[in-house]
Amino acid sequence: KAKAEGKATYRMFEPALAERMRARSQLDLDMRRALETDEFEVHYQPLVDSQTGVVTSAEALVRWRHPERGLIAPADFIPLAEETGLITQLGAWVLQTACRQASAWSTTIRIAVNLSPVQFRDDRLPEMVAGILETTGLAPSRLELEITEGVMLDDEARTLATLTKLKAIGVDLAMDDFGTGYSSLSYLRRFPFSKIKIDRSFIRLLPDDPESAAIVRAIITMGACLGMTTTVEGVETAEQYAFVAAEQCGQVQGYHVSRPLDHADFLSFLDATKMAA
Numbered sequence: 001k002a003k004a005e006g007k008a009t010y011r012m013f014e015p016a017l018a019e020r021m022r023a024r025s026q027l028d029l030d031m032r033r034a035l036e037t038d039e040f041e042v043h044y045q046p047l048v049d050s051q052t053g054v055v056t057s058a059e060a061l062v063r064w065r066h067p068e069r070g071l072i073a074p075a076d077f078i079p080l081a082e083e084t085g086l087i088t089q090l091g092a093w094v095l096q097t098a099c100r101q102a103s104a105w106s107t108t109i110r111i112a113v114n115l116s117p118v119q120f121r122d123d124r125l126p127e128m129v130a131g132i133l134e135t136t137g138l139a140p141s142r143l144e145l146e147i148t149e150g151v152m153l154d155d156e157a158r159t160l161a162t163l164t165k166l167k168a169i170g171v172d173l174a175m176d177d178f179g180t181g182y183s184s185l186s187y188l189r190r191f192p193f194s195k196i197k198i199d200r201s202f203i204r205l206l207p208d209d210p211e212s213a214a215i216v217r218a219i220i221t222m223g224a225c226l227g228m229t230t231t232v233e234g235v236e237t238a239e240q241y242a243f244v245a246a247e248q249c250g251q252v253q254g255y256h257v258s259r260p261l262d263h264a265d266f267l268s269f270l271d272a273t274k275m276a277a
């Protein structure tokens with residue numbers, strides 16, 4: 001009986017599954033076309049020094065300006081790009097664009113670019129990064145690569161070798177979304193990260209939630225003891241900003257400072273902050 005039901009269930013879901021697969025391959029085709037026709041954009045979100053409020057860097061965040069669907073967030077296309085491997089080309093495009101644009105800014109703030117764990121499985125990643133720095137003329141010390149804990153699930157020796165090569169180029173490595181994934185503490189000791197970005201899920205309930213407050217405090221202290229700076233992501237209110245600044249985190253990133261901005265708006269933002277200074 002179970003078998004019969006299983007079959008019936010299978011048949012019932014078949015059209016939906018087929019539809020999902022069709023939608024996925026359509027999205028895949030669309031993304032490949034979009035790379036050719038330049039529909040992707042890099043937006044920038046400023047990070048400020050928690051003590052001075054001065055802009056220290058910007059995080060590059062990819063967006064897809066779809067001709068019919070409008071602006072699409074990375075959560076809606078990065079996962080599929082990771083599955084199909086297209087993220088390797090898309091990631092290289094983001095890095096190239098961010099480095100090119102940042103090298104033309106009239107300030108030497110740093111630029112942070114996200115790398116997918118999938119990009120780490122390509123042995124040519126360090127060469128790719130070095131090549132882009134060379135062609136765009138961006139000083140390696142101005143580039144920071146953000147990596148999530150997911151990368152630690154892969155072959156550890158290989159990951160360490162890749163991170164070491166990247167570090168040797170002169171770029172900085174940041175552990176993104178810290179505290180949400182598997183791993184953490186022992187990796188911080190063994191891998192050459194110089195920065196921790198505390199995931200915004202720990203910030204959401206600040207400053208009132210005592211557990212969140214304790215966790216954020218502990219991560220900042222631990223980072224400082226390990227010689228790492230800490231960025232707090234997802235700071236949306238003045239109260240949250242005041243809390244993390246009092247805890248002496250390094251940088252603050254979040255809507256309270258600014259939402260991610262398209263390139264033109266980001267340049268205006270930089271101009272406005274320069275005038276205020």
Ligand code: C2E
Pocket residue numbers: 045060061062073074075078091094114115116146176177200233234235236253254255256260
């Ligand atoms: P992420 O690297 O942790 O980036 C921070 C995300 O938090 C961004 O979402 C940003 O818009 C959002 N955010 C910043 N401040 C606040 C805030 O105060 N409140 C809230 N609610 N959200 C805030 P976004 O741009 O949608 O990107 C989502 C994720 O997609 C990124 O998380 C990153 O993992 C991935 N991503 C974005 N661009 C790229 C890329 O070029 N390559 C790769 N591999 N991944 C990317």
Ligand code: MG
Pocket residue numbers: 059114146176
């Ligand atoms: Mg990031």
Ligand code: MG
Pocket residue numbers: 176177197199233
């Ligand atoms: Mg993050």
Ligand code: MG
Pocket residue numbers: 177
């Ligand atoms: Mg995140």
